[in-house]
Amino acid sequence: MSTRLIDPFGRTVEYLRLSVTDRCDLRCFYCLPGDYRNFREPDEWLTFDEIERVIRAYASLGVQRVRVTGGEPLVRKNLPALVTKLAGIHGIEDLSLSTNAVSLSRQAAALKTAGISRINVSLDSLRTDRFKDITKGNLDRVMEGLMSAKQAGFYPVKINMVIMKGVNDDEVEDMIEFCIEHNFTLRFIETMPIGDTGRNASSHYLSLQEVKSRLAERYDFIPGVMPGGGPARYVQVAGTDLRIGFITPISQHFCETCNRVRLAVDGTLYLCLGQEHKFEFRPLLRAGISDSELVDAARAAISLKPERHEFLEKPQQLVRFMASTGG
Numbered sequence: 001m002s003t004r005l006i007d008p009f010g011r012t013v014e015y016l017r018l019s020v021t022d023r024c025d026l027r028c029f030y031c032l033p034g035d036y037r038n039f040r041e042p043d044e045w046l047t048f049d050e051i052e053r054v055i056r057a058y059a060s061l062g063v064q065r066v067r068v069t070g071g072e073p074l075v076r077k078n079l080p081a082l083v084t085k086l087a088g089i090h091g092i093e094d095l096s097l098s099t100n101a102v103s104l105s106r107q108a109a110a111l112k113t114a115g116i117s118r119i120n121v122s123l124d125s126l127r128t129d130r131f132k133d134i135t136k137g138n139l140d141r142v143m144e145g146l147m148s149a150k151q152a153g154f155y156p157v158k159i160n161m162v163i164m165k166g167v168n169d170d171e172v173e174d175m176i177e178f179c180i181e182h183n184f185t186l187r188f189i190e191t192m193p194i195g196d197t198g199r200n201a202s203s204h205y206l207s208l209q210e211v212k213s214r215l216a217e218r219y220d221f222i223p224g225v226m227p228g229g230g231p232a233r234y235v236q237v238a239g240t241d242l243r244i245g246f247i248t249p250i251s252q253h254f255c256e257t258c259n260r261v262r263l264a265v266d267g268t269l270y271l272c273l274g275q276e277h278k279f280e281f282r283p284l285l286r287a288g289i290s291d292s293e294l295v296d297a298a299r300a301a302i303s304l305k306p307e308r309h310e311f312l313e314k315p316q317q318l319v320r321f322m323a324s325t326g327g
């Protein structure tokens with residue numbers, strides 16, 4: 001049987017985003033409600049052994065890349081131990097991490113040793129007060145985390161900035177200069193209407209096409225660098241090493257090249273960030289499914305992948321928060 005996973009629309013799935021917790025030590029207003037309490041209970045979380053089994057099944061079917069995310073992945077206890085297990089799975093060639101970096105300075109070296117090779121850090125503002133308004137967090141700790149990632153040898157370190165009109169769109173140029181100075185890659189993201197928080201934040205939606213045109217007046221962009229099969233369309237800023245990725249799920253969706261699925265902490269596989277199509281692994285794992293049956297289930301789940309998101313057509317349909325699927 002084929003070791004490639006082809007979905008009903010002919011796309012090859014080779015990338016899995018793994019959410020290791022739905023909890024977070026920040027409260028970005030567009031992601032998690034400040035008073036949110038409805039987290040999964042720990043006995044509903046997949047154990048490290050259960051996660052390893054599901055990832056092993058997918059690796060045997062051609063998944064090569066796994067991104068560890070959350071919630072905030074660094075709040076999951078003993079994360080390096082999980083990373084070590086994942087790094088040992090035959091077929092997994094690339095392990096990366098998405099984090100808010102609040103507690104990265106304590107864990108960067110251990111995560112590098114365990115097998116994480118690339119890190120993405122969320123950073124929406126370089127101003128202490130504004131950062132606090134957006135996230136309720138402390139910018140100094142994030143900066144410490146970022147610098148420790150560099151020191152630990154992660155490359156590239158990518159900064160993810162959600163650009164919001166009237167919130168931080170006046171900081172785009174500052175962020176570009178910051179990334180040039182520190183040799184980080186920069187990615188701009190459009191606000192998505194995910195959960196009530198995301199829908200509320202839609203009032204700050206700003207098309208990245210607009211941002212790009214504005215920036216093109218000041219910077220020379222060389223298009224088409226870093227094709228990576230991901231959603232970002234990259235340009236290089238001429239005369240610098242800086243690469244900027246534009247992630248435009250709303251203004252120019254990229255569903256026709258979608259190569260990914262998302263495993264939530266409770267064992268639910270979500271087939272699309274913007275749809276409810278899902279497959280539950282936890283009941284199977286806890287009922288004693290064999291490894292070969294698990295591979296069959298992993299393959300069958302991919303047949304549920306929908307063609308595209310419908311953020312614009314049905315913005316009210318998605319009740320889960322971004323923190324439960326890991327972005």
Ligand SMILES: C[S@@+](CC[C@H](N)C(=O)[O-])C[C@H]1O[C@@H](n2cnc3c(N)ncnc32)[C@H](O)[C@@H]1O
Pocket residue numbers: 024030031069070071072073098099100120121122160162189190191192193194197198199201322323326327
């Ligand atoms: C849910 S977070 C999880 C990983 C980690 N806590 C972090 O912030 O990087 C993953 C990404 O989703 C983005 N995100 C969350 N809610 C969003 C929304 N409504 N629209 C666009 N991006 C969103 C965050 O900015 C972050 O870059």
Ligand code: SF4
Pocket residue numbers: 024025026027028031032070071072099100122135322323
């Ligand atoms: S975007 Fe990341 S850091 Fe911000 S609240 Fe969501 S999970 Fe936490």
